[in-house]
Amino acid sequence: MSRSIRWRIGTPYILLIWVIMAVLGVYFTRLVQSIYLKDLENELISEVRLLRSILSAQFPADAQSDHLDQLAKDWAGELNKRVTIIAQDGTVLGESDFDRAQMDNHASRSEIIQASLSGIGIETRRSDTLGIPMMYVAASIRSTSGEIMGYVRIGMPTERIQNDLSLLQRTLIVVTILFSLTAGFLAIFIANRITHPIRQLAQAAAQMARGQLESRLIPTTQDEIGGLTIAFNEMAAELNAKIQALDAERGRIAAVLEVMSDGVLIIDEEGKVQLVNSAAESMFGVSHDEALGRSLIEVLRQHQITEVWEQCRRSGETQTTTVEISAHRLYLQCIATPLGPTLQGNTLLLFQNLTRLRRLETVRQDFISNISHELRTPLASLKALAETLQESAIDDPPAAKRFLQRMETELDALTQMVEELLELSRIESGRVPLKMSPTSPIRLISQAVERLALQAERARLEISIHCPNDLSPVLADERRLAQVIVNLLHNAIKFTPAGGRIELRAEHDGDHILFSVKDNGVGIPSEDLPRIFERFYKTDRARSSGGTGLGLAIARHLVEAHGGRIWVESLEGQGSTFSFSIPIAT
Ligand code: ADP
Numbered sequence: 328m329s330r331s332i333r334w335r336i337g338t339p340y341i342l343l344i345w346v347i348m349a350v351l352g353v354y355f356t357r358l359v360q361s362i363y364l365k366d367l368e369n370e371l372i373s374e375v376r377l378l379r380s381i382l383s384a385q386f387p388a389d390a391q392s393d394h395l396d397q398l399a400k401d402w403a404g405e406l407n408k409r410v411t412i413i414a415q416d417g418t419v420l421g422e423s424d425f426d427r428a429q430m431d432n433h434a435s436r437s438e439i440i441q442a443s444l445s446g447i448g449i450e451t452r453r454s455d456t457l458g459i460p461m462m463y464v465a466a467s468i469r470s471t472s473g474e475i476m477g478y479v480r481i482g483m484p485t486e487r488i489q490n491d492l493s494l495l496q497r498t499l500i501v502v503t504i505l506f507s508l509t510a511g512f513l514a515i516f517i518a519n520r521i522t523h524p525i526r527q528l529a530q531a532a533a534q535m536a537r538g539q540l541e542s543r544l545i546p547t548t549q550d551e552i553g554g555l556t557i558a559f560n561e562m563a564a565e566l567n568a569k570i571q572a573l574d575a576e577r578g579r580i581a582a583v584l585e586v587m588s589d590g591v592l593i594i595d596e597e598g599k600v601q602l603v604n605s606a607a608e609s610m611f612g613v614s615h616d617e618a619l620g621r622s623l624i625e626v627l628r629q630h631q632i633t634e635v636w637e638q639c640r641r642s643g644e645t646q647t648t649t650v651e652i653s654a655h656r657l658y659l660q661c662i663a664t665p666l667g668p669t670l671q672g673n674t675l676l677l678f679q680n681l682t683r684l685r686r687l688e689t690v691r692q693d694f695i696s697n698i699s700h701e702l703r704t705p706l707a708s709l710k711a712l713a714e715t716l717q718e719s720a721i722d723d724p725p726a727a728k729r730f731l732q733r734m735e736t737e738l739d740a741l742t743q744m745v746e747e748l749l750e751l752s753r754i755e756s757g758r759v760p761l762k763m764s765p766t767s768p769i770r771l772i773s774q775a776v777e778r779l780a781l782q783a784e785r786a787r788l789e790i791s792i793h794c795p796n797d798l799s800p801v802l803a804d805e806r807r808l809a810q811v812i813v814n815l816l817h818n819a820i821k822f823t824p825a826g827g828r829i830e831l832r833a834e835h836d837g838d839h840i841l842f843s844v845k846d847n848g849v850g851i852p853s854e855d856l857p858r859i860f861e862r863f864y865k866t867d868r869a870r871s872s873g874g875t876g877l878g879l880a881i882a883r884h885l886v887e888a889h890g891g892r893i894w895v896e897s898l899e900g901q902g903s904t905f906s907f908s909i910p911i912a913t
Contacts, residue, residue, distance in 0.1 A: 333515070333522040340514035345507050352503040352595050356496050363495065367488060371464035371481050372447060374406060378479045379466040382412065386468055386476035388420055393871070395421035409461070409482035415475050435661050438465040439478055451485060460485040467754060524552045528559055540567040568900060589679050590659075594636055596672030599621050610657060610678055632661055632676065639663035639674055658682045690862075697863035701875060705737045712737070747877040751862065754884040761807060761888055765800035765912035768833040768840050774805075775812035776831065779820060787825040790816075794833040801840050802912035803889055811893075814878040815844040815905045821874065822903070823848030839891070839908040847902035851895065859895060882907075 388395055399410040402422030412421035417434025419427045433439055441448025442465040451462045465480040492893030524547055531542040541562060545555040584591055592600060603618045603626075610629050618626045624633045630651045639646040646663045659678045666673040712734045720726040752761045772792055783790050802809070812831070819829045823846040830845040851859060855866045860883040863876040886893040886907045897903035 331522070332525060333518045336518040336521065339516045340433070340518070341507075341511040344510040345513065347787055348503045348507045352499055359495055363492065364488070367462070368449060368464065369485070371408075371462070371483065372449075372466075374408070375447070375464045375466040375479060375481045378402060378481070379468050382477070382479050383470075386470070388412075388414065388477065390414060390418055390420060395761075397421070399423045409457075409484075411480040411482065411562050413465075413478040413480065414591065420477065422456075430456055433478075433480075436463075436465075436480075438463040438480060439467070439522060442467040442478055442480075443475060450451045454482065462488065491844055498664075511538050516626045519633055521552075524556060526607045528552075528556060531559065531563070535563060535566070540570060559841050564719070589677055591678075592623075592676040593666070593670070594623055594674045594676060596640075598624075598633075598636070600626050601673065606680075607678060609650065610655065610659065610680065612655060634678065635661055636674055637664060640672075656682070658685045694862060697876070698748075701863065704742070705741050709734055709737050724835065733760075744875045744877070747875055747881065751881050751884065754888065755879065757888075759807070759888070761804040763802050763804055763889075766803045766808065767800050768798045768842065769796070771801075771803070771805065771809050771812055772831050772833060772842070774809045778813055779816050782817075783820050783829070785825070786820055788820060788823055788827050788829055790829045790831065792831045794831070798833055798835065798840060799911045801889075803907040803909055806891065807885050808909065810840065811826050811882045811907065812844065814882045818874075818878060819844050819846035821847065821904070822846065827902075838907055838911050840911060841906060841908045843904055843906040845904040850899040850901050851901055852895040852899050853897075856895060856897060860893070 333511050373545075377418050382395075382398075385398075395412045399412050399421030401424045403410040409673050410421070410423040411419060411433070413433045414420050417432035417439065419430040419433055422430060432726070436450070438448035438450035439450070441450070446467055446469075448465040449463070450465075450899070454461045455539040462485050463480055463482045463484045465478050467475045468477045468479060470476050518532055524544075524625065527544055534542040542563060543560050544556045546553040546560075560832075561791065584602075584604040587604060587606055590610045592607050593602035599620055600618045601620075603613070603615055608615060608618075613626055623636060624630070627633075629650055631648055635646045635648045645665075647660065649658065649660050651658050658681045660681050662677045662679070664675045664677070666675055677693060712730050716727060716730045716734075722731050742856065750759075769792075772794055776790055776792065780790070816829065816831070823829060827847050830843075832841075832843045832845070834841050851866055855864075858864050859866075860879045862880040864879075865874065865876040881892050886909070889909050891907055891909040893905070893907035895903060895905050
């Protein structure tokens with residue numbers, strides 16, 4: 328507290344006032360004391376002169392008479408002082424406070440000697456008679472011819488004077504203290520008033536330091552502090568506006584960084600991570616909190632990236648590399664760029680996820696190799712049939728007919744494949760307009776069963792339908808969704824040995840209808856399950872089944888175009904269940 332301005336202003340004032348009051352107190356006590364003593368002396372002198380003038384008529388006096396002794400006693404009563412009347416030779420003629428007969432000669436008393444010389448004698452000393460300190464004033468009584476006839480003396484115990492003086496001193500001390508305290512309080516009050524706006528400013532500044540930039544002060548004075556308050560308010564407003572602008576800017580940058588699909592890292596000169604966005608977090612499986620402030624190698628554990636960063640730092644130029652993060656099956660392009668003068672020594676690492684592109688590239692390559700493979704077999708057999716026909720069979724009409732039938736079958740297969748491919752490509756590119764309308768699930772299932780009933784019968788398979796009558800209609804393109812069920816049912820027929828059973832179901836599943844086609848056929852090996860819906864994908868066992876491997880891909884695209892989902896559960900050797908769900912029409 329003593330360090331506050333209030334006390335720094337107040338304390339010297341209080342001390343100054345106390346010193347001045349102490350000096351003045353001592354000075355005035357002395358002054359009053361001397362005035363009081365002088366007054367007392369003058370009073371005693373006046374009184375002794377008065378007594379002298381009354382007594383001059385009584386002299387020369389009779390030493391044996393008690394008349395003067397009585398007078399001394401009377402006067403002492405009146406004046407409340409000791410009165411002594413002394414003869415010219417020093418014999419005590421009258422004494423107010425003692426028996427004069429027992430008193431010695433007073434001629435040698437200092438005040439008497441002075442009175443004999445100058446008319447008035449003043450002395451303060453211990454009384455030989457009474458044994459207490461007294462102040463004496465004596466006057467000589469002279470005859471008209473100027474001859475000394477005697478003396479009169481008034482004495483007063485100095486104790487009384489001391490008592491009066493100490494009362495006076497005490498009063499002065501009390502007044503001094505009261506005055507000092509009042510002045511002290513006044514000094515504190517004034518210092519308080521002066522420093523009040525400064526304290527408010529300090530409080531507002533502290534609030535601003537805690538981030539409350541809306542704090543404003545109302546200037547209460549017109550002086551320098553008032554000016555300071557206005558300047559402070561302006562500064563706070565300016566600061567607030569700047570910080571808000573910076574916040575908004577930072578928010579925009581943060582939002583861009585967060586929604587970016589590219590991973591971003593900023594690395595400082597020492598290789599410590601200073602910023603990491605959420606795309607980078609998920610790419611490398613690290614959290615923002617554990618990455619910040621740690622070294623690049625510790626966070627990413629990729630030597631290749633650390634090397635690119637070091638090269639970029641050394642050369643001051645942008646460096647690029649591609650890395651494969653096997654743990655997350657990612658294929659990334661890393662671009663390291665120096666951040667220039669604003670963030671001297673810092674490097675921006677940008678990670679572009681090329682996994683999808685790479686997968687697409689693989690899919691494209693697979694597609695070409697698959698399609699060539701699928702085309703090669705029928706084309707090779709067509710070529711063989713044509714050659715045989717050309718060389719010999721043309722002359723043998725029944726054989727030629729057989730050959731032509733086989734050629735037709737091969738051409739049908741080729742045509743079907745091309746049609747399926749075209750269909751798939753149209754669905755994939757979204758060029759198939761779906762004519763959506765509320766469609767009864769049971770109708771969809773019955774249509775499919777009707778179309779394939781003959782095939783199932785030939786394969787000696789039993790088909791059963793489980794579908795409650797009160798099922799809600801689904802929102803679907805009837806022809807296309809029936810095609811999905813046909814594809815699934817067709818597969819079930821193909822991959823279930825004779826005597827097997829196929830169950831078709833439709834049931835409520837929340838706001839969807841769940842369709843399923845279940846068989847107890849050959850089933851699908853678990854390693855093939857994740858890829859079964861890919862184009863041209865066939866299990867090894869199905870290689871010779873004659874299918875194109877496009878049926879499930881078409882089914883998946885159609886279901887997804889209806890806002891649904893398709894999946895499979897299967898155990899090799901025990902059968903498969905293909906299910907898909909379609910939203911109910913509302
Ligand atoms: P395909 O024209 O060859 O039948 P699909 O896309 O319809 O093409 O099927 C892809 C592969 O999935 C099939 O070749 C087969 O290996 C497997 N598959 C599909 N349905 C079944 C099923 N019900 N039982 C066993 N395997 C099946």
